[in-house]
Amino acid sequence: MPELPEVETSRRGIAPHIVGETLLYAVVRHPQLRWPVSEEITQLSDEPVISLERRAKYLLLGLRHGWIIIHLGMSGRLRILSEEKAPEKHDHVDLVFSNGKILRYTDPRRFGAWLWETDLTQSRVLRHLGPEPLSDTFNAAWLMQKSATKKIAVKPWIMDNKLVVGVGNIYASESLFQAGIHPDRTASGLTQQESERLVTSIKTVLQRSIEQGGTTLRDFLQSDGKPGYFAQQLNVYGRAGEPCLQCGTLIISGRHAQRSTFWCPHCQH
Known part of the structure; x- marks a missing residue:
């Protein structure tokens, strides 16, 4: 299972390609992961990407009116594609951006998550988490x-x-x-x-x-x-x-x- 350093490494690798760009649309090929992919994600269009943050092992993609919460589960992986490439069996979600880049989510075990939240403080997957290990709060x-x-x-x-x-x-x-x-x-x-x-x-x-x-x-x-x-x-x-x-x-x-x-x-x- 990808752990915090792997997730943070992914965040740092992905952010320069998508932050400041516009999310044109999402393609969801398999809507049933650990939980169903939030319908709000499938309806997104022309959304400026404000930030890409991390909380615990969740990636938080900040848009104008809410957040896409991504968890990689047991075997999930995110990749940046520079051009359209035919999806393979386990490529379940694509986010397509204005600069031609595609963020592709691959997950053979389908135990990851793609959720939508307008208020992170109310998120069922985030609100009970302890402090970040690299923060001053953890001492x-x-x-x-x-x-x-x-x-x-x-x-x-x-x-x-x-x-x-x-x-x-x-x-x-x-x-x-x-x-x-x-x-x-x-x-x-x-x-x-x-x-x-x-x-x-x-x-x-x-x-x-x-x-x-x-x-x-x-x-x-x-x-x-x-x-x-x-x-x-x-x-x-x-x-x-x-x-x-x-x-x-x-x-x-x-x-x-x-x-x-x-x-x-x-x-x-």
Whole structure:
């Protein structure tokens, strides 16, 4: 599943091609994704594109009277086409712009979303989300306040979007490693110093991944068709049985909330 850095990478790649242009019309070939594609999208015409923003793993395309909310789901991908190209089986949505560019949405599993909203504060998919991980709102004080009564393991807790958005499975393992915190630790047991380290690690790992283009996942390509690069620099994720890059101890794997977890038993306590 594309995570926050992949979505942010897509946003940065797409925005220069469409912001300031006019959305001429939308083509919806398959209206049933995770939810039905909003009918308002199919009716858009001659709409100036004001902005392309990101909230958590959602892309927000700002128009005059509302927003197109896009989620890539499990396998969705956005590409910019410079000319008309015959759609393939899994090309479900096109947005056609005044400069001749086409934003094409491809999704083999059809678990993504294309929704319309006139007021983002009322959006059912956005209103319950926690702070952005790279914002000042997400800090050690926030983490300790929210974790004080949580008797669950810290790994699945930092993946909860009500605590902080965008810390996916890969980035949770990598952040805990960088912070020196064992993924089985109880969230309420984090000290002030550990909370500060963990917040710093989350921000560092995500920012580095954004700068390097996102992780290389099987189903993910950037808007220019190139894979991301961050997977080449992972410290623990996917490295079970291999030596830790810091101490040489073999990396261990386990599961939290049905998700694979990787850690170094020597470096993380």
